[in-house]
Amino acid sequence: MAELVLSSAQVNRTALTPMMLHYIEMKEQYPHAVMLYRLGDFFEAFFEDAELISRELELVLTGRDGGKAIGRIAMAGIPHHALDRYANQLVEKGYSIAVCDQMEAASEAQGLVRREVTRVITPGTVIEEGMLAVKQNNFLVAIANGGENWGLAYTDISTGEFSVTQLNSTEHLIQELLRLQPAEVLIPIDVPNPQLFRGSRSDKPSVFWEGIAPKEKSALPEPYSALPDSFCYTPRSQAPFALAEAKQRILDTFRVRSLEGFGCQSLPLAIRAAGGILEYLESTQKSIKMPLQGISTYVIADYLILDNQTRRNLEITQTVRDGTFYSSLLWALDKTTTGMGSRALRRWLLQPLKDIEAINERLDTIAELYKQHSLRKNLRSCLSQIYDIERLCSRIGAGTANGRDLIAVAMSLEKMRDVADVVARANSRYLKALQSVPSVLLQLGEQLQKTLVEEPPIYITEGNIIRSGVNEQLDRLRQQSRDDVEWLSAFEKQEKERTGINTLKVGFNKAFGYYISISRGKSEQAPTDYIRKQTLTNEERYITPELKERETRILNADSELKQLEYDLFVELRLLAAQQIEPMRTLATALAAADVLCSLAEVAVTYNYCRPQITNDRAIAIHNGRHPVVEQSLPAGFFIPNSTYLGNDRQSVCPDLIVLTGPNMSGKSIYLRQVGLIQLMAQVGSFVPAEAATLGICDRIFTRVGAVDDLATGQSTFMVEMNETANILNHAKEHSLVLLDEIGRGTSTFDGMAIAWSVAEYIANKIKARGIFATHYHELNELASLLPNVANFQVTVKELEDEIIFLHQVQEGGADRSYGIEVGRLAGLPATVISRAKEVLEQIAKNSHIATGLRKGGSQHRDHSPKSPSKTTKKSSNDFPDDSQMTIFDTNAP
Numbered sequence: 001m002a003e004l005v006l007s008s009a010q011v012n013r014t015a016l017t018p019m020m021l022h023y024i025e026m027k028e029q030y031p032h033a034v035m036l037y038r039l040g041d042f043f044e045a046f047f048e049d050a051e052l053i054s055r056e057l058e059l060v061l062t063g064r065d066g067g068k069a070i071g072r073i074a075m076a077g078i079p080h081h082a083l084d085r086y087a088n089q090l091v092e093k094g095y096s097i098a099v100c101d102q103m104e105a106a107s108e109a110q111g112l113v114r115r116e117v118t119r120v121i122t123p124g125t126v127i128e129e130g131m132l133a134v135k136q137n138n139f140l141v142a143i144a145n146g147g148e149n150w151g152l153a154y155t156d157i158s159t160g161e162f163s164v165t166q167l168n169s170t171e172h173l174i175q176e177l178l179r180l181q182p183a184e185v186l187i188p189i190d191v192p193n194p195q196l197f198r199g200s201r202s203d204k205p206s207v208f209w210e211g212i213a214p215k216e217k218s219a220l221p222e223p224y225s226a227l228p229d230s231f232c233y234t235p236r237s238q239a240p241f242a243l244a245e246a247k248q249r250i251l252d253t254f255r256v257r258s259l260e261g262f263g264c265q266s267l268p269l270a271i272r273a274a275g276g277i278l279e280y281l282e283s284t285q286k287s288i289k290m291p292l293q294g295i296s297t298y299v300i301a302d303y304l305i306l307d308n309q310t311r312r313n314l315e316i317t318q319t320v321r322d323g324t325f326y327s328s329l330l331w332a333l334d335k336t337t338t339g340m341g342s343r344a345l346r347r348w349l350l351q352p353l354k355d356i357e358a359i360n361e362r363l364d365t366i367a368e369l370y371k372q373h374s375l376r377k378n379l380r381s382c383l384s385q386i387y388d389i390e391r392l393c394s395r396i397g398a399g400t401a402n403g404r405d406l407i408a409v410a411m412s413l414e415k416m417r418d419v420a421d422v423v424a425r426a427n428s429r430y431l432k433a434l435q436s437v438p439s440v441l442l443q444l445g446e447q448l449q450k451t452l453v454e455e456p457p458i459y460i461t462e463g464n465i466i467r468s469g470v471n472e473q474l475d476r477l478r479q480q481s482r483d484d485v486e487w488l489s490a491f492e493k494q495e496k497e498r499t500g501i502n503t504l505k506v507g508f509n510k511a512f513g514y515y516i517s518i519s520r521g522k523s524e525q526a527p528t529d530y531i532r533k534q535t536l537t538n539e540e541r542y543i544t545p546e547l548k549e550r551e552t553r554i555l556n557a558d559s560e561l562k563q564l565e566y567d568l569f570v571e572l573r574l575l576a577a578q579q580i581e582p583m584r585t586l587a588t589a590l591a592a593a594d595v596l597c598s599l600a601e602v603a604v605t606y607n608y609c610r611p612q613i614t615n616d617r618a619i620a621i622h623n624g625r626h627p628v629v630e631q632s633l634p635a636g637f638f639i640p641n642s643t644y645l646g647n648d649r650q651s652v653c654p655d656l657i658v659l660t661g662p663n664m665s666g667k668s669i670y671l672r673q674v675g676l677i678q679l680m681a682q683v684g685s686f687v688p689a690e691a692a693t694l695g696i697c698d699r700i701f702t703r704v705g706a707v708d709d710l711a712t713g714q715s716t717f718m719v720e721m722n723e724t725a726n727i728l729n730h731a732k733e734h735s736l737v738l739l740d741e742i743g744r745g746t747s748t749f750d751g752m753a754i755a756w757s758v759a760e761y762i763a764n765k766i767k768a769r770g771i772f773a774t775h776y777h778e779l780n781e782l783a784s785l786l787p788n789v790a791n792f793q794v795t796v797k798e799l800e801d802e803i804i805f806l807h808q809v810q811e812g813g814a815d816r817s818y819g820i821e822v823g824r825l826a827g828l829p830a831t832v833i834s835r836a837k838e839v840l841e842q843i844a845k846n847s848h849i850a851t852g853l854r855k856g857g858s859q860h861r862d863h864s865p866k867s868p869s870k871t872t873k874k875s876s877n878d879f880p881d882d883s884q885m886t887i888f889d890t891n892a893p
């Protein structure tokens with residue numbers, strides 16, 4: 001086979017066939033995208049793109065004649081009906097796709113078939129149903145920089161959500177990007193010749209531009225070099241990000257006269273980012289106009305701030321160990337029955353509230369659903385029969401919805417009557433919102449049901465979509481079509497009789513139209529007026545003038561019928577599009593109700609309680625449990641533990657708990673449990689505890705476990721110190737700080753010294769509430785120096801040859817390193833164990849940090865044991881006497 005031409009850059013254009021020349025000209029307009037060019041029933045890629053898709057999609061690389069002097073050009077293609085499937089695979093791998101479609105039928109074309117790019121599919125602009133994750137938003141983000149500050153705009157075009165904010169540091173921008181996990185990020189940089197690159201699959205794809213390999217972050221120009229490299233960045237021209245142009249574009253898009261209604265009029269960077277997004281949508285969506293909801297402006301400080309570490313450590317949407325959804329908080333709480341609800345729950349968990357009233361509104365609804373089992377059960381059952389109206393609305397508005405989509409809307413709207421009945425006597429705000437369904441929507445639902453057949457086909461050009469009795473002309477054409485079918489069967493009968501051939505049949509195919517088929521054996525019996533059209537192995541095919549005449553009539557009527565059905569359908573879709581706004585309001589209300597039903601369901605199943613939300617610093621959790629670990633263990637196996645922190649008024653609770661206990665005793669679980677309960681309360685959920693009073697937190701910080709950050713080449717200890725520094729620099733009085741084993745990754749004394757001073761700084765300087773889990777039991781001495789620090793330990797019980805993990809947290813510090821015992825149980829040689837005990841004894845003798853500090857320090861405090869506090873009393877009541885016994889290590893030196 002002759003060699004294939006793989007590069008479009010080297011071909012002599014004047015020698016190209018007109019179609020290939022057109023291809024090259026189109027491709028030049030979309031250099032950053034893979035161009036799929038419609039040729040008959042296929043979408044083909046040529047030159048480099050052909051090689052690329054053949055590699056990525058495992059397609060055969062063939063060739064097509066490019067012109068006499070050119071030779072065969074590399075080509076690879078996909079069937080047109082499989083576009084979504086293949087496009088999905090390419091987008092998943094980080095590529096953008098320009099779809100160049102035929103704008104006229106080849107039979108109607110005079111000369112070259114007219115082709116245009118109808119849509120550019122990029123990771124952030126996907127709307128095709130099969131390409132979107134049902135339970136997750138697909139965010140497209142744009143950012144704009146102004147010195148220290150940043151503007152950020154994001155949209156999910158599949159739901160129409162559009163929000164903007166302004167951030168005052170790169171750190172905040174990064175955290176917001178990490179919260180949103182955008183599919184694509186637009187950056188305003190003028191790049192002369194953008195080319196396609198792709199990032200590694202495991203790390204999410206990246207589209208970059210010439211000269212910048214996906215992983216070479218340092219090659220990104222300032223000020224973008226600090227951005228996380230796990231996202232797909234798309235460079236855009238700076239012009240649409242300019243303030244005046246951006247502002248005008250927003251006004252035009254939303255047809256408003258000022259930005260005041262959106263609340264972003266005085267946020268120039270946010271406006272610039274929003275302008276960038278709108279321009280991108282214009283240039284990629286082409287014929288499709290996705291309707292966006294108005295802009296909502298938000299401020300990150302209005303929400304409980306969770307940095308990425310905390311989101312990761314608390315395993316909110318995925319686990320730390322293997323990144324799976326299973327065993328995350330979302331997994332434990334998601335009993336939603338709709339895609340809208342599932343997406344909303346994810347958003348709520350990633351953006352807990354600070355507004356007590358708003359939290360209580362959610363809690364009130366859960367309380368109502370919690371108490372009234374039949375209300376909850378019936379509502380959930382109704383919701384499970386409602387389709388994803390949020391995304392359906394966008395497809396209707398964009399003009400891409402098909403008959404099945406409209407039927408789904410109709411059925412959902414009809415179900416709203418049942419929903420309204422179910423919540424008719426409800427009292428809480430979220431349920432009241434569903435008590436009355438706007439009559440326009442009910443009417444729309446009825447009209448859709450009346451007009452469309454029950455099971456329409458996928459393609460709206462195929463007919464069989466509109467019911468009979470809707471349109472007179474349609475009925476007439478259908479009658480004619482039925483008559484034609486009858487005529488054909490009468491014709492067949494008549495010809496059988498005339499020829500005496502019983503096996504004679506009238507058939508149809510696309511190439512020849514209607515024909516008479518006679519088996520080869522009987523072909524001599526064909527009458528002389530039969531005109532032979534085609535000879536096959538076993539049959540001869542004929543036509544007659546009468547059949548041809550009827551064929552023209554049938555085919556004309558058929559295309560008229562399909563066109564009419566198409567027109568009627570489009571008209572109906574436009575009618576539905578007029579009601580997008582009330583439908584979206586309804587979708588939001590349904591999504592919220594679904595989330596609250598889900599939270600109530602979990603609350604009932606696992607016996608959660610309603611937290612009291614206060615605006616002080618109290619954290620009082622009576623018999624709390626870890627929501628995820630509890631679900632993973634058999635019922636009743638999880639040991640509840642209480643926590644009392646930071647109550648200013650009674651000053652009997654500590655701000656900081658130093659938590660000690662052996663490996664595997666449950667320190668990390670306890671630490672996370674407190675963070676999760678606080679977070680769930682601020683989401684407006686009931687919490688896994690017998691009772692809880694929780695003051696609003698501004699931020700939750702966590703440092704749990706340590707992993708090497710291979711991507712940035714930082715050591716475990718450096719990562720740990722970075723994260724700790726971040727906490728110490730940002731935590732405030734109303735923050736909750738959860739630290740697990742600070743200082744572990746360096747020498748014992750360095751580590752211990754750092755651990756001590758970090759704990760001291762948090763308790764003494766910041767006065768944040770927190771728990772500090774550590775194996776350095778020397779830190780227990782801190783409580784004798786600082787009044788707002790208390791020691792707690794997770795207990796175990798040692799039997800003859802095993803350790804029983806009681807998982808109970810009780811007051812008092814563990815005073816020995818139980819690691820040696822755990823080592824013994826794990827099978828370390830006896831000599832190693834006894835030597836370790838000797839060494840331990842020496843260390844213990846020489847370690848008197850508190851004594852030393854007291855001698856030279858100023859933070860003197862009464863050394864007598866802490867007076868019994870409310871905490872002590874509560875705690876001791878919580879634990880059986882058994883656990884108060886001296887814990888294990890009877891062989892200690």
Ligand SMILES: Nc1ncnc2c1ncn2[C@@H]1O[C@H](COP(=O)(O)OP(=O)(O)OP(=O)(O)O)[C@@H](O)[C@H]1O
Pocket residue numbers: 629637638639640641661662663664665666667668669670794807808
């Ligand atoms: N309250 C509890 N009730 C029942 N089981 C628990 C409880 N807390 C922890 N566990 C179990 O104990 C295991 C160890 O808990 P965790 O990881 O918190 O220990 P740790 O003290 O932090 O250990 P290490 O110091 O080695 O990190 C958990 O995987 C869980 O199965």
